[in-house]
Amino acid sequence: MSRREEQQSQIFKKDQAQNINFQSCHLLNDLMKTNIGPFGSIKMLESEKGELKLTKSGGELIRQLTIIHPTALLIGRAANAQDKAFHDGVSSIICFISALLEQSEYKLSDRIHPRVLVKGLEKARDFVLKQLDELSIPLSDTRSDLCDYVNSSALTKSPMNVSNIVVDAIHCIKEEDKQIDMDRVEVFKIQSARESARLVKGLVLEMGFRHDLMAKKMEKVRILALNVSLELEDTVVKTIMPVSNADERERMTIAERKFVDNKIRSIIELRDAVGGDFLLVNGKGIDQPSLDMLAHANISALRRVSRKTLQRLVFACGCRVVNCVDDLFPAVLGYAEKVTEEEHNKVKYVFIDEVQSPKAVSIVLGGMNVANLDLTETAVKSGLRALQNADNDKKLLPGAGATEIALSIKLQEYKKTLEAKDRLGVEIFSEALLSIPRTLMKNSGLNPSEIIGEMLNEAETGELAGVDLETGEVMDPTVFGIYDNYCVKRGIFQSAPIVASQLLLVDEIIQSTKVKEAKKKSED
Structure with missing residues (x-):
């Protein structure tokens, strides 16, 4: 050098x-x-x-x-x-x-x-x-032993005992001869008056229903997972349409609105065919006129749900994601015993709960202290991962x-x-x-x-x-x-x-x- x-x-x-x-x-x-x-x-x-x-x-x-x-x-x-x-x-x-x-x-x-x-x-x-x-x-599959496995990891992160909830969550999502998919378990932190931890056999969405007339509590609910735009959208390519008078402009507007309304009517027809309470979960937008039509048809709706949430909804309640309203028939619907909207600390949440044989679940942690919630969340995730590791190793x-x-x-x-x-x-x-x-x-x-x-x-x-x-x-x-x-x-x-x-x-x-x-x- x-x-x-x-x-x-x-x-x-x-x-x-x-x-x-x-x-x-x-x-x-x-x-x-x-x-x-x-x-x-x-x-x-x-x-x-x-x-x-x-x-x-x-x-x-x-x-x-x-x-x-x-x-x-x-x-x-x-x-x-x-x-x-x-x-x-x-x-x-x-x-x-x-x-x-x-x-x-x-x-x-x-x-x-x-x-x-x-x-x-x-x-x-x-x-x-x-x-x-x-x-x-x-590895032993008895419940008491599984709880011991969880506590061995989780109690090093937080003093709160979450073993029963973690074991129940793993039992729900586990499939034979397949590795445990941790993406099917979501941990939610909700600020509430008392400390709690519960397992929701379904999904929790951090949003509320988009219309005041929509039902906030439903039972024996049919669920439609949709990925179709239910609103008027701008064209991809900018176009100019010459209009000679106001009547032509009005007819054009009515035709555009009719195109969207026909999609809504297809959903309403499906709801009438199956009867009972009905929940629409859409990955794209729903404009206000469409929300009005859905509310008057006793259909509760959620819009702009993420793609990951739609995938978890499929695993949770057994529905199929529909990309065209022409493909609507009862077999694409999912089912949940209970759907409710709750408000905690001025934030609305929708609980899709009591699903039969769910393959995706949510763990909801409640408490006033954010620091304690963070510790409990870390403990839950450690317990979940400990069970996943044990299941992979078999020892x-x-x-x-x-x-x-x-x-x-x-x-x-x-x-x-x-x-x-x-x-x-x-x-x-x-x-x-x-x-x-x-x-x-x-x-x-x-x-x-x-x-x-x-x-x-x-x-x-x-x-x-x-x-x-x-x-x-x-x-x-x-x-x-x-x-x-x-x-x-x-x-x-x-x-x-x-x-x-x-x-x-x-x-x-x-x-x-x-x-x-x-x-x-x-x-x-």
């Missing part, structure tokens, strides 16, 4: 580069590790507009944080990948990466080459991934730190079968695994130095050794219904050693002036 290039770039040599990597990783871990577990702390996020949000979700934090440091950015990308893939384990993967680097620091201070440590970490990772299958527990792992303790014991035994050089990386991996149960206990106000020893002694006998975070006693987590998702733990143990190995092998950090100028602009 020329002298001019050296002046324009800042170069950090080996020891300094490693110290920078270690420090930035530990700082990020100090921010994230306090979220781990049901007794983890809550973070307050303030947006650029001054809006405040409370969250315990590591995924939410890592998405909202603006990370500039290259090392922290590399770790943040791994955490983001974990969040996108499994929607869980974000704080844990950062904690584990930090623990791996912390244990590696002690070895590097003895002048051991990083490549030796990396080789041992790779062997430890491969061994751990094989051992996960032996520790796994088959789970014991929670409460039992998996990490068992793997640490197995690694200590595996270390004895290796050469001296490879043992170093395996030892680092084994000690780093204990960081997660230690963090769980610290966040619960317990003394990990005493309890970890008891857990290791129990695990050496072949028993599962988790920790009761309320009492500090060693227990079997499967007896208390505490589990971890198999895919989440596998993702952590697979990705974290790779990131840690990459950082260990960095011997220089070269920062160009362009990067420095960009950072100054972002700070300004």
Whole structure:
């Protein structure tokens, strides 16, 4: 590198580069590790507009944080990948990466080459991934066990118990031999006088009926999903129609209106054929004269509904989306036992509820405190994703730190079968695994130095050794219904050693002036 290039770039040599990597990783871990577990702390996020949000979700934090440091950015990308893939384990993967680097620091201070440590970490990772299958527990379909699976994830985000609602929602949308589609479950937050959470077996739409004469409460409702314009529209190409007198202009206007009215009459004829209450859900516009005709025919209507909502309506009530009024016949209609319009905090909502065998549902969360609603929403989504992951894996792992303790014991035994050089990386991996149960206990106000020893002694006998975070006693987590998702733990143990190995092998950090100028602009 020329002298001019050296002046324009800042170069950090080996020891300094490693110290920078270690420090930035530990700082990020100090921010994230306090979220781990049901007794983890809550973070307050303030947006650029001054809006405040409370969250315990590591995924939410890592998405909202603006990370500039290259090392922290590399770790943040791994955490983001974990969040996108499994929607869980974000704080844990950062904690584990930090623990791996912390244990590696002690070895590097003895002048051991990083490549030796990396080789041992790779062997430890491969061994751990094989051992996960032996520790796994088959998935049970009983309701009580499913509620335990949900609580194991959801209660780490919010103290509100939402397990029954989440299990009911999954039971509704689940189809045999198909993966669970989370787009069929929508979570609604409604500000109301009391805190509540309920499952609507159908849809909730954030809009009201578009005419005062339309019925606000209906029973045994036929539902028509339409994607047809029911209003006068401007032509796509600008045209000029010469008119000689006012009568011709009036006839032209009447003909245009008649074209739209004929569409409305087709809908009214269908309603008369089936009888009873009738709901029209249209993806396009409905003008005022059309609304008047529908209201006088006892048809309630919603207009300009999104395409996604129409698709969910098809799954919810069994209707078909009609694109032409010439194709109207009773078989295209859906059915719901009850449709109501409600108003909460000056916002109108339409509830399409009590659908028979719905394949799309809505979870409605109520409360006055917006911050609590955000926490509960995060808990519900975590519970839903936990059940989806469990259904995909068909197996789970014991929670409460039992998996990490068992793997640490197995690694200590595996270390004895290796050469001296490879043992170093395996030892680092084994000690780093204990960081997660230690963090769980610290966040619960317990003394990990005493309890970890008891857990290791129990695990050496072949028993599962988790920790009761309320009492500090060693227990079997499967007896208390505490589990971890198999895919989440596998993702952590697979990705974290790779990131840690990459950082260990960095011997220089070269920062160009362009990067420095960009950072100054972002700070300004």
